[in-house]
Amino acid sequence: MTKKQKEAWAPWLLLLATVALWQIICSAFNVSEFIFPSPLRIWEQTLEHSTTIAGHAWRTFWVTMVGFGIAIVVGVLLGFLIGSSRLAYAAVYPLMTAFNALPKAAFVPILVVWFGIGVGPAVLTAFLISFFPIMVNIATGLATLEPELEDVLRVLGAKRWDVLTKVGLPRSMPYFFGSLKVAITLAFVGTTVSEMTASDQGIGYLLISAGSSMQMGLAFSGLLVVGAMAMVMYELFSFIEKHTTGWAHRGSQGE
Secondary structure, three states: OOHHHHHHHHHHHHHHHHHHHHHHHHHHOOOOOOOOOOHHHHHHHHHHOHHHHHHHHHHHHHHHHHHHHHHHHHHHHHHHHHHOOHHHHHHHHHHHHHHHOOOHHHHHHHHHHHHOOOHHHHHHHHHHHHHHHHHHHHHHHHHOOOHHHHHHHHHOOOOHHHHHHHHHHHHHHHHHHHHHHHHHHHHHHHHHHHHHHHOOOOHHHHHHHHHHOOOHHHHHHHHHHHHHHHHHHHHHHHHHHHHHOHHHHHHHHOO
C-alpha cells in the first residue's frame, strides 16, 4: 500500500475504530441510551426518523449556504480593502478582531427582535461567524506580498492595482481556500445555534425537540448529520483547492 493510499484510508479506519470502541463501551457497561446512546441505537433512530431528519437537514444546509455565500462576498471585499492598504489594515483589523471575539450566540436574541423567528437570524448568524476567517486570510495574503517583488513589478511599469489583482490575489488563493474550509464548519455551527433558539425547523430545532423528549439517539443523529454535511463541504473545497492552486502544493505532489 502506497503512502497516498494509507493517507486516504487512515480517516476511515480511525472512524471505524472509534465507532467500534464506542459500541463496546456502551454494551459492556450497559450505558443507558438516555445518557449516552450506542452507535446501533443512533442508527436505529436515524432510520426510524429518516424523513424528518432529511427535512430538517435540508433546511439547515440551504440556510447555511446562503449565510456562507454572503460571508464569502463580504469577507473577500473587506479582505481586499484591508490588505491593499496599510492604513486600512492598521485601522480596521483591530476592530474586526474585537468584533470576532464577541460570542455570536449573544447576537441571536437581537437578530430575533430585528428579523423575527425563522430564516433571517439563522442566515445572519452563519454569516457573522464565518466571514472573519475569509477576510483575515485574504487580507494576510495581500498584506504580506514581498516588498522586493512589488518593487520589481513597479520598475516594470506595473501600477498598484496591477500588483494587487495580477499578483496579490492569485497569491492569496491558497489562503482563501484554507479559510473556506474553516469558515464552512463555523457556518454550520452558527446556523445550528440559531435554530436552537429562534426557529421551528432545522437540525438545531431537532436537537432541542429530541432532547426535551429524551430521544438522545435522535439528538446524536442530528449532530452526526451536521458533522457529515460540514465534512462533505470541507472535502469539496479541498478538491477545488487541489485543482486550482496546485502550484502552491507542488512540493507535496511528488511524495
